[in-house]
């Protein structure tokens with residue numbers, strides 16, 4: 001199936017420049033090929049992460065769907081408009097994104113979150129998904145760079161934010177941080193995060209899926225050490 005048939009274009013409203021812009025949305029019927037231990041899902045012939053970040057073609061604002069569709073606080077809009085509406089950033093609309101288009105979208109989204117001092121959990125999600133895009137492209141250097149950023153932001157979120165965030169519980173984040181450090185080859189940190197889950201009877205009772213994943217990763221790490 002051609003890539004284009006897996007997506008469709010809709011119009012959305014940009015809260016920063018107050019114009020309508022085009023967004024590529026992914027159809028839901030995608031075939032899952034593989035799920036990595038840090039939650040990255042690989043699909044057949046298509047990477048939906050390329051389209052997670054929407055970019056306004058008029059002002060260049062970039063963010064995920066929930067940022068665009070929920071109310072952006074006025075103090076954030078003031079900061080964003082001061083930058084975006086004066087700089088005349090033009091990011092042309094593309095229906096079929098390349099790796100470069102997708103990476104630009106994520107990098108812009110991260111930059112705007114930094115400008116407004118956005119939530120660490122959101123910045124973690126952007127950095128993590130950008131790492132996944134580099135993983136699929138086989139770019140290990142950039143993958144590691146963004147995995148490390150994601151781990152930092154997740155750790156900051158654990159300290160400063162209240163959970164759950166959407167479906168994401170704090171234990172799910174502790175697990176992700178462990179999986180990321182393991183991928184980065186930092187066994188010490190991976191072990192310390194994993195042990196927080198494995199030693200907690202409450203996790204085993206309330207979130208058996210997280211507990212099982214933590215235990216699987218723990219035994220993988222031990223097997224590889226031998």
Ligand SMILES: [Zn+2]
Nearest residue numbers: 014017056059
């Ligand atoms: Zn806009």
